[in-house]
Amino acid sequence: METISPKQPHPDWPWTLEAASREKTSNFDWYDIRGALERLGPDPTESFLILEQTQGRDYWFIQSAFASQGPHAGQCIVGCGWSDPEGPALVETYVGLEDAIRYFQAVWERKPLDFSGFVDLSCELPANQNKQALKIFRLEVGQLGTNCYILVEQNAKLAAVIDPGGDADRIIQVIKEQDVQVRYILLTHGHYDHVDALPELAAAFPEADIYIHRKDVEGVDPQLFPVPAMRKAPSFPADRLHYFKAFNDRDIPADQAEQLSFGSLKIHPIHTPGHSEGSVTLRVNGGPLFCGDTLFQGSCGRTDFPGGNVQKMLSSLRFFGLMDGDAAVYPGHMAPTTLEEERKYNPFLRQAMQMKP
Secondary structure (H helix, E strand, O other), X not given: OOOOOOOXXXXXXXXXXXXXXXXXXXXXXHHHHHHHHHOOOOOHHHOEEXXXXXXXXXXXXXXEEEOOOOOOOOOEEEEEEEOOOXXXXXXXXXXXXXXXXXXXXXXXXOOOOOOOOOEEOHHHOHHHHHHHHEEEEEEEEOOOOEEEEEEEEOOOOEEEEEOOOXXXXXHHHHHHHHOOEEEEEEOOOOOXXXXXXHHHHHHHOOOOEEEEOHHHOOOOOOOOOOHHHHOOOOOOOHHHEEEOOOEOOOOOOHHHOOOEEEOOEEEEEEEOOOOOOOOEEEEEOOOOEEEXXXXXXXXXXXXXXXXXXXXXXHHHHHHHHOOOOOOEEEEOOOOOEXXXXXXXXXXXXXXXXXXXX
């Protein structure tokens, strides 16, 4: 088997121990670990233990369980996992009890762990499978340099186009080079610089469903929001234009909000008004955020256009600030960023976090 050279445990982080027969605890010693290993067996109350260290969102662990079935029945499964910028990692091997004890003792004594014979199972973890399935293209289009994103779900060979704001020929060319079927054309909001290439995209990909928030279509300024005029054209596929049933939308009961299926992935629309009444953010499988003109690197969208609202913008920014963990942020203009960076340095998001709910 290939030798693996993964991340070793951190020399200074504290340990916690969790076993089937006891709650997670930090008050233990080597004899507790060894005793738990020696008791491993088919009894569910003595079936596993995990030695883990965590620091914020980073972690490293070694775990063991008793294999009661299959070709390795009677052996110990020993696995190690850790956080990694490329996605969570997991390696495993099957050994006898004495070898399992040897691995755990090396870790406890802060010795480098030899991973010879371990199999790398990182690619089988759902988080990594989702990440590997998604490919993201960013094109700056139109006179205002709008970010148009092309999402490709590589397993199912599907595409979703977010904010086709111009340069239809360039967008179509990139899609054709990927040899995929366009499943969706998704509009984070209805301003002209995010939708100008919509008629051409709709004609080029007649299988695609088009989504926008209702509030950026009905009762809006026709010069700033051209979709109402577009859908009146005889050639426009009005039957394929749908309204998001977005999460966090006060006009949609929570149990009626809907995700969009995208091959093995889910696209989660979230109502984030402020730049416009119908602004939405699109989140893919709890990961990257495509937020239109709501959140920018170090800034946020304008609120002085028709449909803009300062208080709603601050409320939307606060929503981003309260999200769990970090995530990549793909804005409607300028460079991508991350939630963690914006929490630290974005003055508008920091101001929003000071608001009372």
